[in-house]
Amino acid sequence: MRKFTADVIFPVASAPIKNGVIITDDAGKILAVESSKAHDPASLEYHAGVIVPGFVNTHCHLELSHMKGRVDTGTGLLPFIHNVVSFRNFPMEEILDAIEKADQEMYEAGIVAVGDISNKLDTAVQKDKSHIRYYTFVEAFDFLTDANAAGTFQQAEAVLAGQSGAHGNRKSLVPHAPYSVSRALFQLLKATNGSGDTVSIHNQETPHEDALFLHKTGGFLDFYKGFGISLDGFRASGKTSIHYAMENMNPNARTLFVHNTLSGSEDIQAAQRWSDHVYWATCPNANLYIENRMPYYRHFLDNNARMTIGTDSLTSNWQLSVLEEMKAIARYQSYLPFETLLEWATLNGAKALGFDSDLGSIEPGKTPGLNLLSLGADGKLSPETKVKRLL
Secondary structure: OEEEEEEEEOOOOOOOEEOEEEEEOOOOOEEEEEEHHHOOHHHOEEEEEEEEEOEEEEEEOHHHHHHOOOOOOOOOHHHHHHHHHHOOOOOHHHHHHHHHHHHHHHHHOOEEEEEEEEOOOOOHHHHHHOOOEEEEEEEEOOOOOHHHHHHHHHHHHHHHHOOOOHHHOEEEEEEOOHHHOOHHHHHHHHOOOOOOOEEEEEEOOOHHHHHHHHHOOOOHHHHHHHOOOOOOOOOOOOOOHHHHHHHOOOOOOEEEEEEOOOOOHHHHHHHHHHOOOEEEEEOHHHHHHHHOOOOOHHHHHHOOOOEEEOOOOOOOOOOOOHHHHHHHHHHHOOOOOHHHHHHHHOHHHHHHHOOOOOOOOOOOOOOOOEEEEOOOOOOOOOOOOOEEEOO
16 A cells, blocks of 8 residues: 655546545555545655646557657648658668657656557557557548548458557547548448547648638648549538548547647537537647647637647657647647646546546546646746656
8 A cells, every 4th residue: 555645636537635645555546535634644655746647648659659850840741741651661670669669758758548540560569568558549541532442441450450459458440531531431430430439530730631621722632643642533512621520420439539730619619519429639749840830729628628638659749748748738828727738638538538437537446647747836837847657
């Protein structure tokens, strides 16, 4: 048995506790959260700072870890995708070593669960032995070409079968993005997703995406032409891209829209009318890395959107740290209080991945992990805030 105390405990599911104590068993399971007054001070492990649950990273591409620093910043999404495709072939030893190091980096950064995009089987072995719990999203895309749907789906099924299911890990077949998935492929994927599953999809990451669906204009026309892919059969709907996704996805599954850099209030409202199981993953440092922009979070707050936090990959970020994502949000949109960001980084993420029975909040019966944070004198995140993993 261990007893942890700090200046303030943030259980997340309930109000912060000053002079509180967290009692755990030796495996890290929470036995009680109560006042420290009834305990002998000598029995307590005191830590200066605040204790919070382990972080949940709802969007990552672990398999791209070997590409750190190899793709330029500030290019915009379309050149970024082109560079990723160009640079993906590396020696397997180098790829696996980078995956292992990135997994360890996330563990040391206090991350307890990850929603991870996979197009290959490169990460499966590491996930089997990792201390982090993974929800693997096997992504499929056929470049809006119905004729490619069946073959693409079969390839994705084979990749899904080999993904890790150890230690509570989960997996789903998911669409990549509205601009890269045909209706035929969407329907094949939809048939595999039920009410207990989470489905991840990249959403409204660049102005070119909405331009394609609204007017059949923008950079995707030349992008596809450059790969020898015809969009002659594509017809603009006059609606933003998220509507195409909703028309072709299962509203009964948990849906995790990722990035949402250009999502406005009308898009958010439409999605939340479509389903009661919508979550929104924001990856601010990746948005800055690729597009030099971030979402306007006021739209999400005003619509009571369930926000989560992701890191994206080391191809599009300088590190894999949920804390650094929280700090980026606080730096550029400081109207967001710490407790709101903490809920995004913990409980909301756990709910989005279906891991909230164990993770996301400091409550009896859970094993959420414990992180120690050093906040500023004003009780807010600062550039100097650090995280130390306690459990």
